[in-house]
Amino acid sequence: MQVKGKAELIRYTADPEQTVALAAKLCYSGDGIDELIEKIGDKDNAKFINILTKMNHFSPFEHASFTFAIEGVSRALLAQITRHRIASFSVRSQRYVSEGEFNYVVPPAIEALGADAAAKYRSQMEQMLVWYREWQTALGDSGEKSNEDARFVLPNACETKMIVTMNARELMHFFELRCCNRAQWEIRGIAWQMLSEVLKVAPSIFAESGPGCLRGACPEGKKSCGKAAEVKARRAELQGSV
Numbered sequence: 001m002q003v004k005g006k007a008e009l010i011r012y013t014a015d016p017e018q019t020v021a022l023a024a025k026l027c028y029s030g031d032g033i034d035e036l037i038e039k040i041g042d043k044d045n046a047k048f049i050n051i052l053t054k055m056n057h058f059s060p061f062e063h064a065s066f067t068f069a070i071e072g073v074s075r076a077l078l079a080q081i082t083r084h085r086i087a088s089f090s091v092r093s094q095r096y097v098s099e100g101e102f103n104y105v106v107p108p109a110i111e112a113l114g115a116d117a118a119a120k121y122r123s124q125m126e127q128m129l130v131w132y133r134e135w136q137t138a139l140g141d142s143g144e145k146s147n148e149d150a151r152f153v154l155p156n157a158c159e160t161k162m163i164v165t166m167n168a169r170e171l172m173h174f175f176e177l178r179c180c181n182r183a184q185w186e187i188r189g190i191a192w193q194m195l196s197e198v199l200k201v202a203p204s205i206f207a208e209s210g211p212g213c214l215r216g217a218c219p220e221g222k223k224s225c226g227k228a229a230e231v232k233a234r235r236a237e238l239q240g241s242v
């Protein structure tokens with residue numbers, strides 16, 4: 001069955017903006033920690049967080065973390081997202097869980113080729129499912145031992161599900177790289193969904209987040225997509241919708 005990627009924020013540090021502000025204030029204040037905690041609720045955290053961002057004082061942002069449930073995405077996406085090392089991942093196993101009915105992602109560019117191309121792609125997926133089941137049977141049982149080798153004939157398109165946790169600092173970095181038009185379409189789509197989710201609960205922390213072109217010249221140089229205005233408009237629309 002065909003699936004589409006979805007990222008949902010399922011847990012996050014309580015009062016993420018207060019937590020970041022508290023950690024930062026500790027650096028600059030002679031007050032005791034209890035006193036700081038007492039005072040923190042009354043302060044304008046948004047303004048303070050904005051100053052921290054402008055000063056590049058990013059370590060306090062590591063104290064707020066965000067956990068996402070991501071599903072309907074391909075193993076190709078998995079290979080990319082797990083390159084982000086300052087993150088925690090729990091991924092559905094292809095050893096413990098049989099892919100005997102695997103779902104798959106269809107690239108929009110293939111769908112755009114028309115119904116014949118999409119049907120051809122689907123039949124290729126079905127063929128791989130046949131091969132997978134053949135190997136499961138040939139390898140002797142339908143458990144972990146056969147799954148771990150039968151999976152070698154599965155495609156990158158095969159769906160996976162994961163729980164991902166990143167702190168706010170890493171998320172800012174992730175959004176810079178993966179919301180960029182130079183990032184591959186699937187991880188870019190998930191990154192924009194994740195940005196939309198965190199903006200709802202920590203708008204000040206992520207006020208400047210998104211691809212590099214939002215904050216200055218495109219970091220991609222000659223490889224720039226040249227669509228900074230379009231990207232800025234999309235980002236502004238997202239800000240307005242939360």
Ligand SMILES: Cc1cc2nc3c(=O)[nH]c(=O)nc-3n(C[C@H](O)[C@H](O)[C@H](O)COP(=O)(O)OP(=O)(O)OC[C@H]3O[C@@H](n4cnc5c(N)ncnc54)[C@H](O)[C@@H]3O)c2cc1C
Nearest residue numbers: 080082083084085086087170173174177178180182183184
């Ligand atoms: C458009 C695009 C194309 C890409 N193409 C390729 C490709 O062709 N081939 C390929 O292999 N990868 C490719 N990548 C992946 C890329 O090289 C990174 O592995 C990935 O984006 C993770 O980013 P990162 O290493 O900055 O960040 P993270 O792992 O998220 O780490 C965050 C930051 O922590 C610091 N850090 C983390 N670990 C270390 C460390 N060990 N030493 C020093 N500092 C560290 C760095 O400052 C790093 O930027 C591509 C990424 C993008 C966005």
